[in-house]
Amino acid sequence: MDDSEDELGCYGQALPMVVGSKPLFKHSICKATHWTETFIATDKWFPQLNKVGRKKIDHDITEPLPPVLIQSVYHSSPVKLHLGLTGYSWTKWLARRQKVVDAPAPPPHPEGPVYDSVFVLSSGRVTSIGPKGEFNWQVDTKGDWDPASEVIYNAKHPSWNQDPHHLLFLHEAFTPSAQPHSMTSFGKKDQVLIQGWRGLVVLSGRDGSTVTYLRLPCQPISPPTLADFSDDGWNDIIITCADRYEGFVASRQSGFWNTTILSLFVGVVLTIIAIYTRQRTVRPLPLAKSSLD
Numbered sequence: 064m065d066d067s068e069d070e071l072g073c074y075g076q077a078l079p080m081v082v083g084s085k086p087l088f089k090h091s092i093c094k095a096t097h098w099t100e101t102f103i104a105t106d107k108w109f110p111q112l113n114k115v116g117r118k119k120i121d122h123d124i125t126e127p128l129p130p131v132l133i134q135s136v137y138h139s140s141p142v143k144l145h146l147g148l149t150g151y152s153w154t155k156w157l158a159r160r161q162k163v164v165d166a167p168a169p170p171p172h173p174e175g176p177v178y179d180s181v182f183v184l185s186s187g188r189v190t191s192i193g194p195k196g197e198f199n200w201q202v203d204t205k206g207d208w209d210p211a212s213e214v215i216y217n218a219k220h221p222s223w224n225q226d227p228h229h230l231l232f233l234h235e236a237f238t239p240s241a242q243p244h245s246m247t248s249f250g251k252k253d254q255v256l257i258q259g260w261r262g263l264v265v266l267s268g269r270d271g272s273t274v275t276y277l278r279l280p281c282q283p284i285s286p287p288t289l290a291d292f293s294d295d296g297w298n299d300i301i302i303t304c305a306d307r308y309e310g311f312v313a314s315r316q317s318g319f320w321n322t323t324i325l326s327l328f329v330g331v332v333l334t335i336i337a338i339y340t341r342q343r344t345v346r347p348l349p350l351a352k353s354s355l356d
Contacts, residue, residue, distance in 0.1 A: 205262045242255075
């Protein structure tokens with residue numbers, strides 16, 4: 064995998080092991096891409112459509128992370144509706160230093176796994192490319208580190224006026240990261256866990272939707288530690304801060320109250336519409352003319 068610059072911004076590409084062979088794929092990851100790119104050349108015929116509702120990015124200081132490979136999943140239709148009926152959350156707990164034993168990985172699939180390539184930028188823009196180079200999805204997330212991107216850029220591209228504090232900041236004060244993830248201990252790692260400046264976000268590998276978001280209490284100085292510390296089958300997380308550890312326990316939310324509130328709201332709206340419509344259509348009957356004049 065490679066993150067490189069070209070005249071259109073930056074792109075991600077996959078190269079075969081054989082020297083001199085053609086790239087497996089090459090796709091822009093900085094430029095905003097609409098979901099219609101899956102079906103037509105949106106960038107060629109409707110270039111302005113790609114910029115609708117998208118975050119403006121300063122490519123001069125955009126910094127990428129190494130690409131993440133996640134197990135490929137069936138990608139649903141881009142026309143989707145998320146009601147948030149179910150979800151996940153992390154509950155904060157006091158982390159203590161303890162030795163973590165890695166659990167054995169499940170046996171590989173007999174046919175062999177297939178992977179999607181996920182590219183993450185400092186602006187929070189995430190792009191997924193399929194195993195054959197097809198465009199899957201692109202989203203703008205809260206897992207960005209824009210406040211630190213200029214410092215990281217200067218630290219990675221030293222010059223004659225290099226500030227030594229930049230290197231210190233890069234190695235000891237903040238570390239963004241992205242890695243494959245599963246909410247369950249032995250689940251399929253078809254999600255992406257992104258650790259940014261202000262928050263930690265988990266994206267679905269299927270369509271890029273946000274599975275859960277956690278606002279960080281500090282700027283992390285190392286990648287997060289994931290394990291089932293509470294022994295309940297869900298992956299918990301420890302964030303390493305400069306002066307402490309912050310732990311969070313994962314739990315699933317049923318979404319019962321979300322469904323109930325949504326149903327009540329729809330019922331009230333329909334009732335109001337019915338009453339208003341009835342008042343407009345029902346008119347009082349005219350009084351009968353008296354037979355006695």
